[in-house]
Amino acid sequence: MNAATALAATLGVRSEFKIPEFLPSGLPSLDRIIQGFPRGAISEIAGPESSGRATLVHSLLASSTAKLEVCAYIDAGDAFDPQSAAASGVSLSQLVWIRCGHDAEHAFKSADLLLHAGGFGVVVLDLSRVSDRILRRVPISYWHRFRLALENTPTILALLERDAQAKSCASLILELTRKQAIWTGSPGFHLLREIEIEAGCRKPFRPVTASFQAAALG
Numbered sequence: 244m245n246a247a248t249a250l251a252a253t254l255g256v257r258s259e260f261k262i263p264e265f266l267p268s269g270l271p272s273l274d275r276i277i278q279g280f281p282r283g284a285i286s287e288i289a290g291p292e293s294s295g296r297a298t299l300v301h302s303l304l305a306s307s308t309a310k311l312e313v314c315a316y317i318d319a320g321d322a323f324d325p326q327s328a329a330a331s332g333v334s335l336s337q338l339v340w341i342r343c344g345h346d347a348e349h350a351f352k353s354a355d356l357l358l359h360a361g362g363f364g365v366v367v368l369d370l371s372r373v374s375d376r377i378l379r380r381v382p383i384s385y386w387h388r389f390r391l392a393l394e395n396t397p398t399i400l401a402l403l404e405r406d407a408q409a410k411s412c413a414s415l416i417l418e419l420t421r422k423q424a425i426w427t428g429s430p431g432f433h434l435l436r437e438i439e440i441e442a443g444c445r446k447p448f449r450p451v452t453a454s455f456q457a458a459a460l461g
Contacts, residue, residue, distance in 0.1 A: 266310075266364070266399060269302035269332075272453040273417075277444055280365075280399050281414045285390055287402045290419030292371075295440030296403050297327065298457035299419070300367055303401060305332030312364025315339040315357050319350035320372025322403075347373045351385060358392040358400065369403040378408055386412035407445070416446040422454070 265279030280286045280303060290296050307314050309332070316323050316338060323342075329335055339357075343349040347370070354368045370378065386409040389400055402409060407416050422439040437456045444451075 264397065266303070267306050268299060269306040270299065270453075270455045272455050273299070273442055276449055276451050276453050277415065277417070280401065282397045282399055283393050283395060284414035285386065285393065285400045285402065285409050285412055286415040286417070287404065287407045287409055287413045288417050288419065289402075289404050289407045291405060291421070293438060293457075294419040294421050295438065295442075295455065295457040296371060296419060297322075297324070298331070298440070298455070299417075299442070300369075300401060300403055301328045301331035301333055303399075304328065304338065304365055304367070305334075307364035307399075308332075308334035308337045310364065311337070313337050313339070313362065314365040314367070315341065315363050316367045316369065317341045317343065317350050317353045317357070318369050319343045319347055320345055320369065322369050322372050345372070347377050347381075351381070354389065354400070355392075358389055358398065361396055361398065363398050365399045365401060367401045367403060370408065371403050371405060373404075375405075378404075381408065383412075386410075410446075413446060415444070418443045418445050 264282040266282060267274050267279040288296050288299055304314050314337060318341060321342065323340060325335055325340070341353050343353065350368060354366065357363060357366050390412045393400055407413070420441045422441050437458050440455050440457050442453045442455065
């Protein structure tokens with residue numbers, strides 16, 4: 244019996260310790276360092292344009308819909324591409340796509356309603372095209388409210404963004420960096436085939452990184 248269990252027994256409090264559940268990202272090199280995305284928590288996927296954010300979140304959604312879970316994609320800035328998502332294995336029939344027309348307030352209200360309604364495997368809140376000026380005005384209470392709504396549920400809230408926003412309220416923070424472009428074609432005519440991406444785990448901090456490839460669109 245550990246100290247926490249002993250204290251709970253002394254106080255007459257029922258103590259339940261649950262092993263955290265994780266949903267694999269679908270990218271083996273990444274899952275080796277993070278186990279997967281923790282359920283009942285906020286996860287942040289941060290990085291600049293063309294840093295593999297879409298590839299990673301599509302893989303995560305494919306992993307969830309393969310388990311017959313219903314997911315939601317809250318698209319604050321018209322960034323979601325259904326064709327590339329379907330090509331990555333996402334079952335679009337199990338995905339609710341909420342288009343917010345560049346209205347960040349609409350996006351946050353949608354996230355609040357979905358998280359409190361429950362029943363989703365993954366809810367993606369895509370803030371990658373929301374301006375820094377608007378994001379700086381988001382109260383910390385929003386992230387606390389989302390974290391509390393997720394507790395003791397199987398839902399993952401995945402934030403897609405340029406820089407981490409939830410920070411202390413997030414259980415996982417991944418920072419993505421574009422390493423190199425891989426080209427194909429003949430001399431004088433080159434096509435971008437894929438981009439090598441490096442993912443660093445900033446919370447919980449792990450001193451190792453993982454690499455994966457993001458396919459070029461088009």
